[in-house]
Amino acid sequence: MAKDKPTKLKARMPRGLADRGPAELxxxxxxxxxxxxxxxxxxxxxxxxxxxxxxxxxxxFLPDQDRPNEGVFSFQDDDEQWLSLRYDLTAPLARHVAENFDRLAKPFRSYRAGWVFRNEKPGPGRFRQFMQFDADTVGAPTVAADAEICMMAADTLEALGVKRGDYVIKVNNRKVLDGVLGSIGQVASDDIARRLSVLRAIDKLDKFGIEGVRQLLGEGRRDESGDFTKGSGISEKRIDGILSFLSLSENCSKMSPEQQSRHPLFDLMADYFEADSVGAEGVAELREINTLVRAAGYGAERISVETSVVRGLEYYTGPVFEAELTFEVKDEKGRPVRFGSVGGGGRYDGLVGRFRSEPVPATGFSIGVSRLASALSYLKKADAAPDYGPVVIVVMDRDQTAHYMGLVATLRAAGIRAEMYLGNPKNLGNQFKYADRRNSPCVVIQGSDERAAGQVQIKDLIEGAKAAAAITDNAEWRESRPAQFACGEAELVAKVRELLDHHGVPHGAALG
Structure with missing residues (x-):
């Protein structure tokens, strides 16, 4: 009786994760x-x-849950304490500041880049692991710190190549939103779960539109897959009040300059609140941020107050920001794509204070690195220089491996990316195919005749590809000469560097 063959492991990646190649990295x-x-x-x-x-x-998350893994990946340590992969970079910062509070200069200004993890249902563009790049100011109660964060966000996008007019930093205030919820009279201030449900619904405005938010504020919404999200249970009349406020900034932007001067956005916002309400305090803070950024030369096309901005995390306590890309591109199938939000943040005055007896003001901004990188790839010019690989030294004689390795070392010492072919050298054609797949700018060839003469052959793969593309028939191919030339071993570095410079391929400085 034949024995069952052992089952091979199936190579598979967990959902919501991704491998990243050299171009993306x-x-x-x-x-x-x-x-x-x-x-x-x-x-x-x-x-x-x-x-x-x-x-x-x-x-x-509550520490007394049996398994606090809703939204985070958690496990129990050998001392029975629950540990979790970080959900964002802000909560770990709060812990760090509280733990080192007395030795840190305050305000404490730091930036951090790294992976964060979400134990959520993955979907298109929604990953369980992604990178963020944060900057935070801890210990500054003034909204000048919030205004500065907004200006830095605008400067960062422009430094990355996003043109003015292709982005906007939107600003709102959680106090304003709390004031709106208080004014509708159907969400009690101590009903935290319901308030968060309403805020999360509003936060989906860009994704689902007014009708989608209306459903989430009401009984609930069913998506295209059939999954149902329970709503906040707000009455239709109260929903109209919330949506009316969210539309204020959009409606105001459609007014003529004369109408805007008679009905300024901040006055329209203030009309929703009593003079001593939390909402009125939020409006006053937005006025001040607006004054500060305008004084610094940042116009409304760069930083704009928008009543629809929420931010989903519940620890925000004051101004909140959203960095949105406004340009539209076409995907591989020719469909229009708009990236929308690529970063955000806000003031979180209560997060550090959870570890201490006194409140500690803080504000910060986080860039979604992977999403922004994807958006930036669409901004590259069609004629942008390709991302070339290393120079490849082909192996003609296996017993001369040490000599070929010396040629590689010579190029590397000059700051030129280079490698020796490490596969089976028997088939020379496979070595050239490898160089093509590596997108190498050139290959270095040395057989016994060249070695005896102290020479090498350099084949220009970039020029060769151009010549091949221009050739129309076999006769022309036979009469043409590939872009290949000989030089002395002593000239190797100079000739390769000359070739790279000719094609605009970057290379480094000499080592040591």
């Missing part, structure tokens, strides 16, 4: 460096926190 690395420079220009300094925190320190 390279563009992300360059993007992170640009963001870092802007953040440091504003006086922020680097900080790194661990991926794992005590679950109760995340500020979102």
């Amino acid at each position: 390279g563009s992300t690395r360059a993007m992170l460096e640009t963001i870092r420079k802007v953040y440091e220009l504003y006086g922020f300094e680097a900080l790194e926190t661990p991926f794992i925190e005590y679950t109760d320190a995340l500020g979102k």
Whole structure:
């Protein structure tokens, strides 16, 4: 009787995660460096926190739950304490500041970049692991800190190549939204769960539109897959009041300049609240932020007060911000795509204070790195320089491996990316195919005749591809010469560098 063959493991990736190749990693690395420079220009300094925190320190989940893993990935340590992968970069910062409060200069200005994790249902563009890049000011109660964050967000997007007019930093205030909820009289101030349900519904305005938000504020909404999201249970009359307020800034933007001067947005907002209400305080803070950013030269096309901005996380206590891309592009199938929000943040005066006896004011901004990187890829010019790979040294004689390795070392010492072919060298054609797949700008060839003469052959793959594309028949191909030339071994670095410079391929400086 034949024995059953062992079953091979199936290579598969968990849903909501992604592998990332060299092109994406390279563009992300360059993007992170640009963001870092802007953040440091504003006086922020680097900080790194661990991926794992005590679950109760995340500020979102109750420590007495049997398994506090709704929204986060959690596990129990050997001392029976619950640990979780960080949900964002803000809660770990709050823990760090509280733990080191007395030795930190305040206001404490820091930036952090890293992976965060969400234990949520994955979907198109919705991942369980993604990267954020945050900047926060802790210990500054003035809204000038909020205004500065908004200005830095605008400067960051422009430094990354987003043109003015292709983005807007939208600003609102949680106090204003709390005032709206108080004014409708159907959401008690101590009914936290219901208030959060309403805020999360409003936060979906850009995604689902007015009708979708109306459903989420009411009985609920069923999506295209059939999944049903329970609504907040607000009456239709109260929903009309909320939606009317959310539309204020949009309606105001449609007014003529003369009408706007007679009915300023801030006056229209203030009309919703009593003079001593929380909402009125929020409107006053928005007025001040508006004054500060305009005085610094940031117009409404860059930073704008928008009544529809919410931000979904519940720890925000004051001004909230949303960085939105406004340009539209076409995807691979020619369909219009608008990226919308690529970052956001706000004031969270209660988060650090959970660890201390006194309140600690804080405000910050977070960029969604992966989403912004995807958007930036659409802004690249069609004739942008390709992302070339390393120079490849082909192996003609296996017993000369040490000599080929010396050629590679010579190029690397000169700051030129290079590698020796490490596969089976028997088939020379496969080596050239490998170089093509690596998008190499050129290959270096040396057989026994060249070695005896102290020479190498350099084949220009970029020029060769251009010539091949221009050839129309076999006769022309036979009469043409590939872009290949000989040079002395001593000239190798100079000739390769000359080739790279000719094609605009970047290369580094010499090592050491």
